[in-house]
Amino acid sequence: MLLKHTTPKEIDRKSLTINPAKTCQPIGAMYAAFGLNGCLPHSHGSQGCCAYHRSTLTRHFKEPIVASTSSFSEGSSVFGGSANLVQAIDTIFNVYDPLIVAVHTTCLSETIGDDLTQIISKAAEEGKIPEGKMVIHCNTPSYVGSHVTGYSNQVVAFVKFFSTSTMKKRNAVNLVAGWMEPSDMREIKRMAKEMEARTIMFPDMTGVLDTGLTGKYTMYPHGGTTLSDMKATGDSRFTIGLGEYCTTDACIKLENKCKVKFEVVDIPIGLKATDRFVMSLSRHANVPVPDSITEERSKLLDLIADNQKYFYGKRVALFGDPDTLVPLTEFLISLDMKPVYIVTGTPGKGFDERMATLLKDIPEAKYMSGAGADIFRLHQWIKQEGVDMLIGNTYGKYISLDENIPFIRFGFPIADRAGHNYFPKTGYVGATNLTIQILNALMDYQDRTCPEEKVEFQM
Amino acid sequence: MEKDILSPLSTFKEEVLDIYPKKVGKKRDKAIVFGDPDNIPQIQANVRTVPGIITQRGCTYAGCKGVVLGPTRDIINITHGPIGCAFYSWLTRRNQTRTDQYDTNYIPYAFSTDMQDSNIVFGGEEKLKAAIREAYELFHPRAIAIFSTCPVGLIGDDVHRVARHMMEEIGNGINIFGFSCEGYRGVSQSAGHHIANNQLYKHLIGRDDTVTGSLKYRINVLGEYNIGGDAFAIETLLEKCGIQLVATFSGNSSLDQFQTAHTADLNLVMCHRSINYVAEMMETSFGIPWMKANFIGAEATAKTLRKIGKYFGDESLCLKIEEVITEEMKEVEAAAQQAMKKTKGKTAMLFVGGSRAHHYQELFNELGMITLAAGYEFGHRDDYEGRRVIPSIVIDADSRNIEEITVTQDPTRYNPRKTKEEIEALTAEGLEFNGYEGMMAEMKKGTLIIDDLSHYEMEKLIELYHPDIFCAGIKEKFCVQKMGIPLKQLHNYDYGGPYAAFEGAINFYNDIEQIACCTIWKEIKAPWEKEAYVEATYAY
Missing domain, CATH: 3.40.50.1980 (Nitrogenase molybdenum iron protein domain)
Structure with a gap:
């Protein structure tokens, strides 16, 4: 017996979690950050957080999961992690040259109250952020919600930092992807294409976390939502959120920021949820459902x-x-x-x-x-x-x-x-x-x- | 030939350091040195990682809860903190444990206080107490350990006070103790090992004088975590020789093993980095000498067995050991010969842990392979340069924060297993006590030794030198393999093993032969991508 100490007798258990059915926010933020083209996730906390998240994601995807960390020491925990983050930003852009750095917090930096907005603007003032590059951030305290919350918070940050309304509406529908596999996202995009609907999916881990073996390694594979697409989400005619917990906040943010109306449906798993997704996409992209989908x-x-x-x-x-x-x-x-x-x-x-x-x-x-x-x-x-x-x-x-x-x-x-x-x-x-x-x-x-x-x- | 292979390495620094910001480059410069066994250079190690450089290092909690205490089966390990830390350290190291139906085994369980924001604001001690009560009500364990995560230290929860309080409240002889292993302490997992060692000593070692086992020669193996069953292989081999393994720290271990470990007569230290503190403390308080040992590699295993024989100085034991070595080596040599056909002359790089990057070079030597570059993730200078440099290591602020406990002779149980004279005589015969020569002594002139290798440096190593095999961990695995180079995981053995002792050496030879023979790497280019490809045309 592997779990030989588990008995049917439940006790009134309020404080001890045993074999959790969740994990903490930052790993969700890290996963979502891979859905943006050219983005390097950055963990603002102890090295262990970043190492654990990378290992856990790697075991699941069997793909390179590379992210950086602020490597807090005891000193940074007392005096704040500002110097660490500024230094990290400098090192990252010099060595790894991402288009975007997506910083998320941890329970450590949240508990000491680091103000990311202020630290990142300090880095910008000091010229650590090269032109055309961006550092975005989201707060992901590990002691609130779960990995799902962290994912949602990262997706909200994408909207907050990138979605832009130029007042010229485009005939496109945003698909905000909840936590699913890259293969699941690929299938949803295939269906949308089959329906001839113009869509922008974000985040989009296809082509990032399901790449082939070519003999070449690149830190920023071709996939992921491009920056221009991410900006253009503000001009789309409608947003469909896939999954209430992971996408509702991003949909609301996008409506508030760019006046894009939205509907949240379930992730299309199974017959009825897929029916609802297809109906929603058909209605909002104004496309008929082709016979191939019905088949x-x-x-x-x-x-x-x-x-x-x-x-x-x-x-x-x-x-x-x-x-x-x-x-x-x-x-x-x-x-x-x-x-x-x-x-x-x-x-x-x-x-x-x-x-x-x-x-x-x-x-x-x-x-x-x-x-x-x-x-x-x-x-x-x-x-x-x-x-x-x-x-x-x-x-x-x-x-x-x-x-x-x-x-x-x-x-x-x-x-x-x-x-x-x-x-x-x-x-x-x-x-x-x-x-x-x-x-x-x-x-x-x-x-x-x-x-x-x-x-x-x-x- | 070897020289030709090694000489291109000499330009590595010029190739990589330029890209770093000036200060960072200067710092990395000191962590990259060239091997020279006759004139061992100084390397920078166990210092803070530069933020943003992309390190493979983990944290203190991982070193303490994950590495040292994780393999013990009958302690309920409660992680005090938000849920993540308990989740990520749940069954993710391959420290096997073997139990019968009556044995307690909590290893497949994760226990956490799952701290919420209200606990961060108002303190988490009460929730921790309640969690301990619930754990006791459900499982009635003999011992509970509490592991602190980052916020615990910041908000000032005193896990040690809670432990004492709950031990009193529950009674029944339960042992409860805490670890201040917040992730931000130290500069890597290494700080966690030290913290774990201290608490093992304070709360477990020496609590039970029962002499267990029936064999005459009694030893402990320290710094062996039973990844892939290594400790099983070692135990089987020792028993074959007539040597009693009293305790393994901490692979396949139990409370009883820790508590009776002081009844052994010799401590062998496998992973020097993670456990040397316990060896030192046990020597001071119980008079048990320690020697560095290595069961990775057939020759190293034979050498280690002979050391034990010599230490106990019993001729019949020595004869038995020789008999076992002769018997085992037959199969080992056959396997090595077989593998060597595919592996001889191939090159390897090893970047892992605090001892494995050294130990596994033995196995590659036995396969006729050449180690081009190696380094630790969390080693200290003594793991590279040998323990002789310890007095010259500068204690920085990060190391000073880790508790050093004062250990004195046990008033009743201090019993020097060997007199000073005996130790001197054995030393004269070639046994080394309290010593470790480090990795560099065994690395060829001109090889590369790099501490805390960054992701960028790893990419450059592969791009410039195309090793035939790269050894590291799960985080590096798929990056390296995308480049068309096989990566052998030396943290978890790619779900293989054991690799320790003679049995393990054979497994390793076979696995490396399998990697060397793997043909898929040759198929990376599609036929139409190859130069020789000529587009066919129809001739009408």
């Missing part, structure tokens, strides 16, 4: 209908981030599965409200967010009454092995399997990938566990 949808339906018996009534436990858990839960319901336990460490009312609505016909379902909502608790629930499937990041492996539950890796980080960088989970194609993964896991389990005489040639 993709019909193929998904065909797959589900053909294998319906395997899904029906299967109890599923899942953990991860609100923006993916909501459409994922909805999709499981579309498959006639029963999402019974859902946990996210990210706090917020939105999750609870959406879950209440989605799960109204599954009275046995339990869900929890924020303080106390951790993977340990989810495991305790599973021990109280078992499930047929577990969906979550690699940390779920330990539960799935102990309890012998089919396990689908979904979320962040996935450190022990390949595929997430290549096969999207968004759109109808992504939903098809996901359905096949779920189906095969259930079938494998049946083959592995049924009596010999029940092994079927055909399933």
